[in-house]
Amino acid sequence: MNPNNYASLAASKRLADNGIVLETDHFYRSYMILDDEHHDRVKGDIPAPSMAEVWRELPPGTELHKAHSFTEAFNFADTENADSIYPPCNSPDNPTDALIDLLIWVRKEKGHERQH
Secondary structure: OOHHHOOOHHHHHHHOOOOOOOOEEEEEEEEEEOOOOOOOOOOOOOOOEHHHHHHHHOOOEEEEEOOOOEEEEEOOOOOOOOHEEEEEEEEEOHHHHHHHHHHHHHHHHHHHHHOO
């Protein structure tokens, strides 16, 4: 299993801390990643989404670029409006983590937009 295809424990905790729960096939328990097929989830397990599971939650226009020593995720929600370009989120180790940081930002912005 390629660990870069799944969120790190730290990024998975950031999702949970921001109230974002994704339907996933894998989860963390005591710093080990497990799958649903062979293990039942218990209270305290932290979902460990795959890159695909995070990607499908992001809006159209999301891009992922590999730079020299990091991966950058960003979104051009509306190319005619520069204010709607979501900021780049970087991860030196894991591209899924960069997508998670972007998803957290997008969800916060959508919540912020609803309040106006």
